[in-house]
Amino acid sequence: MSVLAAITVLATLILVHELGHFIAARSQGIYANRFSLGFGPILLKYQGSQTEYTIRAFPLGGFVGFPDDDPESNIPPNDPNLLRNRPILDRVIVISAGVIANLIFAYLVLVLQLGIVGIPQEFKYQQGVIVKPVNEQSIAYQAGIREGDIILSVNDHELVAGNSSTLLLTKEIQTHPNQQIDLKIQRQNQAIPLKLTPKQGADGKGLVGIELGPNGGAVYRHTHNPVEIFTVAAKRFQQLVVGTIKGFGQLVTNFQATASQVSGPVNIVKIGAKLAADNSANLLSFAAIISINLAIINILPLPALDGGQLAFLLIEGLLGKPLPAKIQEGVMQTGLVLLLGLGIFLIVKETTQLEWVQNLLQ
Incomplete structure (x- = not known):
């Protein structure tokens, strides 16, 4: 569906x-x-x-x-x-x-x-960092990490609720090229220990091929003030337009690095389906x-x-x-x-x- x-x-x-x-x-x-x-x-x-x-x-x-x-x-x-x-x-x-x-x-x-879901007020953090391997050939995927996994700790450092956890995980990966690091993963309410070894990139930093994101969600406030809804929507619309234009600009100026991020109809449907499965209201953002x-x-x-x-x-x-x-x-x-x-x-x-x-x- x-x-x-x-x-x-x-x-x-x-x-x-x-x-x-x-x-x-x-x-x-x-x-x-x-x-x-x-x-x-x-x-x-x-x-x-x-x-x-x-x-x-x-x-x-x-x-x-x-x-x-x-x-x-x-x-x-x-x-x-x-x-x-x-x-x-x-x-x-x-x-x-x-x-x-x-x-x-x-x-x-x-x-x-905004009228249905509400106006976002703040981001409520939970423990850990949500991750997604960039592809099936990445070190992270080969080590057993899957999209939607939550990394709870790295090298016995607990990833507490907050934006600092993403920075800590990034630092641990980048500062341990060619060295094994220990992770604790949460997947469907199960804690899974994993080990992986970042490879050394051209800049000497460790790489494992994952995208990182904060674990949590926005807190919304419902309002019956149409002026506020239209105003917030205008700001969000402007941000999306400017961000999209910048994205196309990067594709032109740095084609080699960004061409792999271009998606066709199949990937677009796949992304939309995942958003709909997570929360049907996400389809509005997708649209x-x-x-x-x-x-x-x-x-x-x-x-x-x-x-x-x-x-x-x-x-x-x-x-x-x-x-x-x-x-x-x-x-x-x-x-x-x-x-x-x-x-x-x-x-x-x-x-x-x-x-x-x-x-x-x-």
């Missing part, structure tokens, strides 16, 4: 994005003859008075189709309500509306979450974060994305005329092939890394 919930969230975000384009077009009287959720073969179809609505086999995205370049369209090519015949500003509104819709949706989800990421990805000036089309409109505005249709089509088709290729690659890669698939391959 948690996997289904995560998939539903992703489908909703795609639907919101495409509805942004569709509503922006139809509200201006611009023709839109196709509205699709997904790509590939049609699974369900409904023909409206002006638009064909479809659900397709591959839920990697969606699209709104315009009759401008449809050879079967009986609309005269000089019709003012064709998208290509509208002023640049009208087309900018249509193309950017998907991004705007995702951002508005993310903010409203944060408002809903807001993914919606913001979807918006920022689409605004990038890359072929086949909204940002790529906006770049063409910018060039048209500077030159006073659009680039030749063949050039635009060639660039967009190449970008679409590369984008779909990347999506398929990530799906195959991440699917083969799933535990049940690994078991089948052994």
Whole structure:
């Protein structure tokens, strides 16, 4: 059920994005003859008075189709309500509306979450540090540490409730390269002793390949003041947008170090399913974060994305005329092939890394 919930969230975000384009077009009287959720073969179809609505086999995205370049369209090519015949500003509104819709949706989800769950006041710490091996090849995983384990002590030093425990565990790992350290792990109310030996990194510090996090959770306060809810949601929204932009900036400036952190649809669903299994309210945070990421990805000036089309409109505005249709089509088709290729690659890669698939391959 948690996997289904995560998939539903992703489908909703795609639907919101495409509805942004569709509503922006139809509200201006611009023709839109196709509205699709997904790509590939049609699974369900409904023909409206002006638009064909479809659900397709591959839920990697969606699209709104315009009759401008449809050879079967009986609309005269000089019709003012064709998208290509509208002023640049009208087309900018249509193309950017998907991004705007995702951002508005993310903010409203944060408002809903704060209204339901409450406003976080403080973080209540418990004993230990929650850990997650970075991959199955890491020293931590090979030693027996699994995602969600809680390290209670390291080298007989108890990890007390508080942020200092994370610092202490980090220090013990980094200062014992090529030396065995003793851990006590809590897993499902069982205490398990473990030993592992950090390897020495390039900087001389010990490494075991785990992510560390404080053990505990936030304490929430419910409020009936809508102004406070909208204000706190705005601050949280700003933090998420700025953090996402910085993340993409690091991907560009330090691609080699951050490329491995890029996730495809399978990992995104896996993360969402885990959040839903832990707490259904977490799906709201998941939806807001993914919606913001979807918006920022689409605004990038890359072929086949909204940002790529906006770049063409910018060039048209500077030159006073659009680039030749063949050039635009060639660039967009190449970008679409590369984008779909990347999506398929990530799906195959991440699917083969799933535990049940690994078991089948052994």
